[in-house]
Amino acid sequence: xxxxxxxxxxxxxxxxxxxxxFPEAVADVPDGAVVxxxxxxxxxxxPQRLILALREQGAKNLTIISNTAGLPGFGAIEGHLEVTxxxxxxxxxxxxxxxxxPLSPSSxxxxxxxxxxxxxxxxxxxxxxxxxxERIRAGGAGIPAFYxxxxxxxxxxxxKETRNIDGRQYVLEYALKADYAFIRAWKADRLGNxxxxxxxRTFNAGMATAALITIAEVDHLVEPGSLNPEIxxxxxxxxxxxxxx
Amino acid sequence: MTSxxxxxxxxxMRVARELxxxxxxxxGTGIPTLVSQFTPEGYNIVYHSESGVLNxxxxxxxxxxxxxxxxxxxxxxxxxxGMAFFTSADAFAMxxxxxxxxxxxxxxxxxxxxxxxxxxxxxxxxxxxGGAMDLVAGARRIIIAMEHTDxxxxxxxxxxxxxxxxxxxxxxxxxxxxxxxxxxxxxxxLKEVAPAWTPEEVQSITEPWLIISRDLKEMEI
Numbered sequence: 001x002x003x004x005x006x007x008x009x010x011x012x013x014x015x016x017x018x019x020x021x022f023p024e025a026v027a028d029v030p031d032g033a034v035v036x037x038x039x040x041x042x043x044x045x046x047p048q049r050l051i052l053a054l055r056e057q058g059a060k061n062l063t064i065i066s067n068t069a070g071l072p073g074f075g076a077i078e079g080h081l082e083v084t085x086x087x088x089x090x091x092x093x094x095x096x097x098x099x100x101x102p103l104s105p106s107s108x109x110x111x112x113x114x115x116x117x118x119x120x121x122x123x124x125x126x127x128x129x130x131x132x133x134e135r136i137r138a139g140g141a142g143i144p145a146f147y148x149x150x151x152x153x154x155x156x157x158x159x160k161e162t163r164n165i166d167g168r169q170y171v172l173e174y175a176l177k178a179d180y181a182f183i184r185a186w187k188a189d190r191l192g193n194x195x196x197x198x199x200x201r202t203f204n205a206g207m208a209t210a211a212l213i214t215i216a217e218v219d220h221l222v223e224p225g226s227l228n229p230e231i232x233x234x235x236x237x238x239x240x241x242x243x244x245x
Numbered sequence: 246m247t248s249x250x251x252x253x254x255x256x257x258m259r260v261a262r263e264l265x266x267x268x269x270x271x272x273g274t275g276i277p278t279l280v281s282q283f284t285p286e287g288y289n290i291v292y293h294s295e296s297g298v299l300n301x302x303x304x305x306x307x308x309x310x311x312x313x314x315x316x317x318x319x320x321x322x323x324x325x326x327g328m329a330f331f332t333s334a335d336a337f338a339m340x341x342x343x344x345x346x347x348x349x350x351x352x353x354x355x356x357x358x359x360x361x362x363x364x365x366x367x368x369x370x371x372x373x374x375g376g377a378m379d380l381v382a383g384a385r386r387i388i389i390a391m392e393h394t395d396x397x398x399x400x401x402x403x404x405x406x407x408x409x410x411x412x413x414x415x416x417x418x419x420x421x422x423x424x425x426x427x428x429x430x431x432x433x434x435l436k437e438v439a440p441a442w443t444p445e446e447v448q449s450i451t452e453p454w455l456i457i458s459r460d461l462k463e464m465e466i
Contacts, residue, residue: 075312
């Protein structure tokens with residue numbers, strides 16, 4: 001696969017996946033792209049530099065698939081960068097969000113998504129969190145759809161196919177795939193093998209598998225052989241580009 | 246109604262008495278989060294969070310927070326020996342796969358049949374589902390911890406939920422600031438009342454008819 005980067009062609013089969021800057025890593029994201037956005041919601045596990053680079057790059061009409069719709073202040077610590085995909089919504093680059101937890105928990109401090117939603121400027125597909133994780137997992141694993149008990153008898157299952165299996169009702173949910181996945185990992189080697197830290201693994205590991213182009217923003221870059229192969233969570237086959245913070 | 250209501254900590258304390266040794270437990274946000282502070286002495290309870298961690302303990306001390314160690318509510322956890330981290334897909338495989346023994350959740354409404362509504366925010370028109378729909382579909386026992394009435398003093402234990410459901414016929418036990426109520430096939434059974442409360446007083450702020458347990462007790466706190 002060849003992707004145009006900065007006017008030149010980069011051979012994506014090249015096993016050295018290191019990209020030297022965040023702007024270069026996101027340069028080819030087109031208007032209308034579907035982007036999986038990693039992390040659970042807070043600063044931990046959030047691909048913040050990729051998000052900032054995409055804000056600068058300016059791609060519009062994006063569909064963002066993420067656990068939240070961007071929650072400023074969630075899981076944030078003073079002194080740490082607090083950026084989430086909230087900044088892309090704020091900047092008018094997002095037309096649709098697929099999420100389980102779209103709103104700020106506090107109604108007095110609505111996020112950019114809620115303000116845009118009230119004005120009918122953004123679409124929402126609300127998905128139970130486990131269904132979201134499984135739809136992404138299925139997308140990466142070549143499973144087109146699956147039955148789940150979550151959401152049966154609720155608005156989430158409205159107009160969806162249901163089926164009784166062994167005496168219990170289940171709802172059919174379809175796999176999610178994307179053009180890009182922006183993920184954040186703790187350590188990577190140049191082959192794209194990744195490990196995560198603590199609760200920052202969550203959605204990142206699944207999203208890495210479900211996009212045509214997975215870009216990993218990493219805190220530490222090490223030489224191949226430095227990562228213990230027994231503890232690699234995302235094998236390099238899923239990762240196209242690596243950028244170091 | 247002048248009898249005093251129990252505070253959130255006491256509700257959590259009462260819920261904690263429902264936990265038994267060796268259980269895997271998921272706690273929702275709000276009052277449920279407080280339950281882990283009251284783990285019965287000598288019990289090993291393993292707490293699970295959708296943020297991808299098993300066996301978490303207390304919250305992190307101020308100044309020792311780690312952005313890579315949070316619970317599902319975005320609060321920072323202290324590192325504890327024996328923790329395990331996993332992906333979101335695994336977190337919910339544990340939930341739907343029947344590996345979580347008990348989940349404690351908050352609620353806006355619980356019906357006579359054990360239907361639960363706890364995600365849509367009526368004032369905002371939309372809501373956060375988070376992990377609640379998976380939890381009520383997969384956990385073995387669902388306990389609700391909530392105030393008995395809403396901010397306009399309307400009953401939250403209702404005949405039928407008027408708010409959109411999180412799950413139907415899923416709740417086992419309701420612990421509130423005035424009572425403990427069990428959901429049974431024959432109806433809601435009032436098991437315990439808060440100190441100074443009578444069953445009649447509890448009934449007066451509860452929409453469905455309560456069956457008064459033959460061994461009705463005062464909530465021990």
